[in-house]
Amino acid sequence: MIRKLTRSQFIRLLMLASSSAVVLAACGSNSTDTSSDSPGASTDQPLTVGTEGTYPPFSFRDLQSNELTGYDIDIATEVAKRLGRPIEFVPTQWKSMLASLDAKRFDFVANQVSVTPEREQQYAFSQPYTVSGAVVLVSQDNPKNIQSVNDLSGKVVGTTQGSNFAKAAEEAGAEVKYYQGIAQVLTDLQQNRVDAALNDRLYVLTELQEANYRVRSVGEPFTRETTALVFRKDNTELRDQVNQALDAIKQDGTLANISNTWFGEDVSR
16 A cells, blocks of 8 residues: 655655765766865855865864864864855865865865975965974984984885975985875884875864874974965965955954964974
């Protein structure tokens, strides 16, 4: 016998079907265009943001809630708030981050991306929101007695694919060994499978101090780097809107407050 549905049951089924369609769309191919920068895009559409989700304290998952959190997550969320837009993060491995931006999987990247002349030729950057520098990491016993970037010539340096640190290692004369994420780099470093690693001084100030890796930094930062949000070259309209939002959160002290929450100091200047 066919059971007749009540009006409320019929509406609930429609809502369930709609939700399922959304979930299925989200689980589609990596080439799916999830960006919202098309002409006439509604402000109700979420800003889609590419981020690793595996790089504390900038972008990572909270162990209890499994929600994305971190300095870059807070910055991007505050920018979207100022623009009156919802936000949706798209976790992506760093090695394919910029290629996924090109493929319009998201509107922009929030992942501590260093501003370099080479990248500026291909992408549009927001104004910088972080100032930092690179440092050398070694294992606790440091068998190769590496004390600075000048000691890396002929050594094996671990880094993530596509990172700016890889270029610095090559310029220092090192052999570069690539990994998917910083956790794999540090695991091999403490086992002396690589001689050194390079990373951001802010990572060393925060997460590395609390981690159980038997590694440490040596020497002073050997670069001065600014990081910014990254947009496709033809998406300057959204970049300009985001810059206005960044101006606002700088002027009212919100950016400094977010920085102090994560680092205990203002790293935005």
